[in-house]
Amino acid sequence: MQDLFSVLFYVRKSKNKSATHAMVYLRITYEGKRAEASTMRKVNLSKWNAKANKMSGTSAEAKQVNRNLDIIKNRIYEIYQKFLENGEEITAVNIKDEFLGKNKDDKRILKIFEDHNLRMEKLVDKDYSFRTLQRYKTTKKHLTNFISSSYKADDFRVKDIDIKFINSFMYYLKTELNHSHNSALKYLAYLKKIVRIAVANGWLEKDPFYNFKQKRQVIDREFLTKEEIIKIMEKTFTIQRMEQVRDAFLFSCYTGCSYSDIKKLTKQNIIKGIDGSQWLKFKRTKTRSLSSVPLLTVPEELIKKYEDFDNPKGTLLPVLSNQKTNGYLKEIADLCEIQKKLTFHVARHTFATTVTLSNGVPIESVSKMLGHRSIKITQHYAKVLDEKLSEDMNNLKNRMAASENKRKLK
Incomplete structure (x- = not known):
């Protein structure tokens, strides 16, 4: 490898044949390709030793010039070694640019990511959840490990990110970390936002995600049936915390609230709706969009149950940490003999599917209650059950039969 890389100095004579001095130039060669730069030092042509790449003699001038050339040469080798260790692209031009300081303004993706996350941290509960x-x-953690594993580097120049880098990261997420296709796409979506910050700031000329075309795979979302909800509702728990988790889960089944929303709800979020009944009104933590949900009997009863509960946080319901909540839900599923992976988010799908759509609530209303900005998002949550299809078609048959009978009577 060392034979592919060389550094030498030479003098470039001016067109003036009578000139006694000339500028010393640096020449970097790597894999047969050259890059040259001025050392900004002139020497006496009669004193220059072309074979030795330095000035001849022991004069003070010769010693000073040769010392400076040695410093330059050592610096070039340091840059070359650094490129090797960091897995950066080695070219004669890149080494020259690094030496001249042209790469000092090069932005690195992990540094941009870290700066973004630090700013976001200060806006949690204001603009972000x-x-x-x-x-x-x-x-960022996955990207750090990917860069370290694939490029043997501690960071990566943002201007070098291309479609190959993106596809390689996608492959790493699926194979090394065993993420599903959709999970890998979620991580790439966050990377895409950071890359677009770089594009917007002019640190990257073109968006490498422009030609990245990957579609999410359609998967069936878990939700509970009416019978499964009743099983959980009627189950008696001896552990108070498990009962509290069950109640928060049921509250979500009948309101569509996410975990991050329920843990912040207070009495101030309960208002009198246009129909005179109690409504739940709040801004979603995730999207900051407004959700308005008329309260059904089950959530009303749950709110009454915890009215006098000693809750220092002052929330409508006592809510455990997300990790503990999902841990208890797994136990609840086992105790109730429910053969589904029960997480808190299943409650939101259950509200969209079993509680609302299956009972004839239009998808537009469901979307508004869930706080979605688009019905397309709601369609990912909601499934129309066969039972509802059967009911709708039977109603249609009855209407058509009634219409036929009227025509016969005439």
């Missing part, structure tokens, strides 16, 4: 921050941090 804590969970969103955690997802960005996790993406």
Whole structure:
């Protein structure tokens, strides 16, 4: 490898044939390709030793010039070694640019990521949720390990990010970390936002994600049936915390609230709706969009149950940490003999599917209650059950039969 890389100095004579001095130039060669730069030092042509690449003699001038040339040469080798160790692209031009300081303004993706996350951290509960921050941090952690593993570097120049880099990161997420296709795409979505910050700031000329085309795979979302909800509702728990988790889960099944929303709800979020009944009104933590949900009997009863509960946080319901909540839900599923992976988010899908759509609530209303900005998002949550299809078609048959009978009577 060393034979592919060389550094030498030469003098470039001026067109003036009578000139006695000339500028010394640096020539870097790597894999047969050259890059040259001025050392900004002139020498007496009669004193220059072309074979030795330095000035001849022991004069003070010769010693000073040769010392400076040695410093330059050592610096070039240091840059070359650094490029090797960091897994950076080695070319004669890149080494020259690094030496001249042209790469000092090169932005690195992990540094941009870290700066973004630090700014976001200060805006948690204002513009962003804590969970969103955690997802960005996790993406940065995966990206750090990917760069270290694939490029043997501690960071990566943002201007070198291309479609190959993106596809390689996608492959790493799927193979090394065993993430599903959709999970890998989520991490890439966070990387894409950071890359677009670089594009917007002019640190990257073109968006490398422009030609990245990957679609999410359609998967069936878990939700509970009416019978499964009743099982959980009627189950008696001896552990108070498990009962509290069950109640928060049921509250979500009948309101569509996410975990991050329920843990912040207070009495101030309960208002009198246009119909005179109690409504739940709040801004979603994730999207900051407004959700308005008329309260059904079950959530009303749960609110009454915890009215006198000693809750220092002053929330409507006592809510455990997300990790403990999902841990207890797994136990609840086992105790109730429910053969599904029960997480808190299943409650939100259950509200969209079993509680609302299956009971004839239009998808537009469901979307508004869930706080979605688009019905397309709601369609990912909601499934129309066969039972509802059967009911709708039977109603249609009855209407058509009634219409036929009227025509016969005439």
